[in-house]
Amino acid sequence: MNVPSLESLYQCSDQELDQRIQAAKDRLGDRVVILCHHYQREEVYKFADLTGDSLKLSRLAAQRSQASTIVFCGVHFMAEVADILSAPSQMTILPDLAAGCSMADMADLPQVEEAWKALGRVIPVNTQVTPITYVNSTAELKAFCGAHEGTVCTSSNAGKILQWAFAQRPKVLFFPDQHLGRNSAKRMGIPLDEIVVYQPDLPLGGLKEEEIHRARVILWNGYCSVHQMFQPVHVALFRNRVPGIRIVVHPECSMEVCDLADDLGSTEQIQQVVRSAPPGSAFAIGTELNLVNRLKHELPDREIHFLCPTICMCSTMFRIDTQHLCWALENLVQGQVVNQISVPKREAALARIALERMLQIC
Ligand code: 13P
Ligand code: SF4
Numbered sequence: 001m002n003v004p005s006l007e008s009l010y011q012c013s014d015q016e017l018d019q020r021i022q023a024a025k026d027r028l029g030d031r032v033v034i035l036c037h038h039y040q041r042e043e044v045y046k047f048a049d050l051t052g053d054s055l056k057l058s059r060l061a062a063q064r065s066q067a068s069t070i071v072f073c074g075v076h077f078m079a080e081v082a083d084i085l086s087a088p089s090q091m092t093i094l095p096d097l098a099a100g101c102s103m104a105d106m107a108d109l110p111q112v113e114e115a116w117k118a119l120g121r122v123i124p125v126n127t128q129v130t131p132i133t134y135v136n137s138t139a140e141l142k143a144f145c146g147a148h149e150g151t152v153c154t155s156s157n158a159g160k161i162l163q164w165a166f167a168q169r170p171k172v173l174f175f176p177d178q179h180l181g182r183n184s185a186k187r188m189g190i191p192l193d194e195i196v197v198y199q200p201d202l203p204l205g206g207l208k209e210e211e212i213h214r215a216r217v218i219l220w221n222g223y224c225s226v227h228q229m230f231q232p233v234h235v236a237l238f239r240n241r242v243p244g245i246r247i248v249v250h251p252e253c254s255m256e257v258c259d260l261a262d263d264l265g266s267t268e269q270i271q272q273v274v275r276s277a278p279p280g281s282a283f284a285i286g287t288e289l290n291l292v293n294r295l296k297h298e299l300p301d302r303e304i305h306f307l308c309p310t311i312c313m314c315s316t317m318f319r320i321d322t323q324h325l326c327w328a329l330e331n332l333v334q335g336q337v338v339n340q341i342s343v344p345k346r347e348a349a350l351a352r353i354a355l356e357r358m359l360q361i362c
Helices: 014-031 054-063 076-085 109-120 139-147 158-168 178-187 209-214 232-241 255-260 267-275 289-298 322-333 345-361
Strands: 032-037 050-052 069-073 091-093 129-134 151-153 171-175 195-198 217-220 246-249 282-286 303-306
Touching: 014 032, 014 322, 032 054, 032 322, 050 054, 054 076, 054 345, 069 076, 069 322, 076 091, 076 139, 076 345, 109 129, 109 139, 109 171, 109 217, 129 139, 129 158, 129 178, 139 151, 139 345, 151 158, 151 345, 158 171, 158 178, 158 345, 171 178, 178 195, 178 217, 178 255, 232 246, 232 255, 232 282, 246 255, 246 267, 267 282, 267 289, 282 289, 289 303
Parallel strands: 032 050, 032 069, 069 091, 129 151, 129 171, 171 217, 195 217, 246 282, 282 303
Antiparallel strands: none
16 A cells, blocks of 8 residues: 555545545554543544543553554644653654644734743742643743642642642642633632733733732633633523523633633533533533534433534634544654654653643642
């Protein structure tokens, strides 16, 4: 078999692609493991060996040492985590390198270093502030946290990680998702006037010195554009329309939406809530459409709605299609590696410190 060009795969029917992916999987056997995030489109998700939210996938990447290659169907930061936590003999492939995360792109290392310096002119950051990066961030920001006695959190453990951080130092710098940071801090009982937002484009983040002195949580000004689509009015609409409905949302949604929800959780936790409910239960779910549609299909005896009236999907997760998956696998069959994610050694070592700290805490 010749190595296919990616373009040629766009001429194939869905059925042919499915057959070729399965044939390549069969030939590669245990040498390859396909990890899939819950936001992946169905055509790809059905080929997953293992699925999960960011925390579960991080753990799986650290555990699957028998496979020499991890094919990661998700976005760039997730593949970086897999590369960092997997054994040195393993490699990680992201079938489409353009599958990024717009939120992760909202904070880069020079900006965070600049913020650390600026805050350091007001408070002694090295003894007063723990940096925490949401896993939706570049490896270099995880390395920054590793180098500054900080750690990483995911949407399923942010509360526990904040608790750990406050046991170390009185303040936290949390990046890049302001919403996950605010929702988690608020649920711990931290008052809103002790939570401030740092705007990297403004001198001192647009904050006054006294606000920095008073703040316990300094949030980066980042957000997920997909989860900002869910609005309080959508919650009200469903509560009126379906008596007894439960509203379940991802903590990347705004505080106004999260405060109105019945349950808040990562993609894995959202699924657990819905799966463990009795037949006949009604839910409106505020997270990416592929996950919600999959739950609808899997659980026809529950009434499941998408919380937003318009379609909101993660366009970068959607970049991983069957053509890219087939291309990556068939190249592997031919002994060729395409789209390897390889975090530079020094950065990976520091990022690993921060990630392993997280895995130990939770
Ligand atoms: P989870 O960790 O909940 O899977 O979230 C990842 C993500 O990117 C949500 O937008
Ligand atoms: Fe990033 Fe939002 Fe997509 Fe999650 S849904 S990967 S946070 S852009």
